[in-house]
Amino acid sequence: MPVEPRQITEDFSVAPQIAPEDIPAIAAAGFRAIMCNRPDEEEPGQPQEATVAEAARAAGLETCCVPFSSATMTEADVAAFRAALDEMPKPILAYCRTGTRCTMMWSLVNYDTLGPDTILRATSAAGYDMSGLVAQLRSRR
Template structure:
């Protein structure tokens, strides 16, 4: 087993064994994505062995088999869906790890630049430069899905007391200004009010 980190939520590896699953679980992996079709070679463990070992270690499993050299858009969508549904971090594997890295790369087109994807893959030991045209095409296709970008006159990061009072101050001085406040929390407690 040769685990290579691709992203915080995903690492890829060459073929693993049932024993490797326990090692992966001890390293904090919470799920396994199997990208190697069953029966690809005689020395390959059956996927049911890997699935059984993963479940014994409390890991979830997704089987997204991909034929070497024939990664389809449907394969990419299935991989992306598994990656988003399974608990992270996930360990994806195939014979050498290249198919798993390729699936990740293609799933990131439209989210990351082609150069960033290729650099990340290269840093993990996978030369995916042959995918450049396909990554660029997927990136361009994704641009059409985004739609118009909403803009504001002022964007305030942080919706706490300071952010809200800054917005109020701006609105008091410039009526009708379009202000957006970015805040991930759904509740805010005005702490001075507690005293």
């Protein structure tokens, strides 16, 4: 089944796990970069990041890997994700197991700039519920 990216902004979309055979369609859709947010070996049988990245580079896409688990996410993960968003050519397609982790991290790094209403509108339109995260972020003030 081909990957179906979900657009969060003009420059950032998310997807569930992608495979090397998805890369031609991703490139044809106009993406210029792919970011992996999923650790290798998270689930038996998932494509390895290096294999996906090799296919992406062969198709002319830039790649980066910022693997993290929602349960063990660190400040270094947040900083690496933010740097990738700032430095990679746009539009970017980020992937993880379902797309939720990528959406969560995007919401986290953009919360102070975009605010809760914009975060919730963008993520809801893509089919992701970030209301719990936004509530946590609101309470930190």
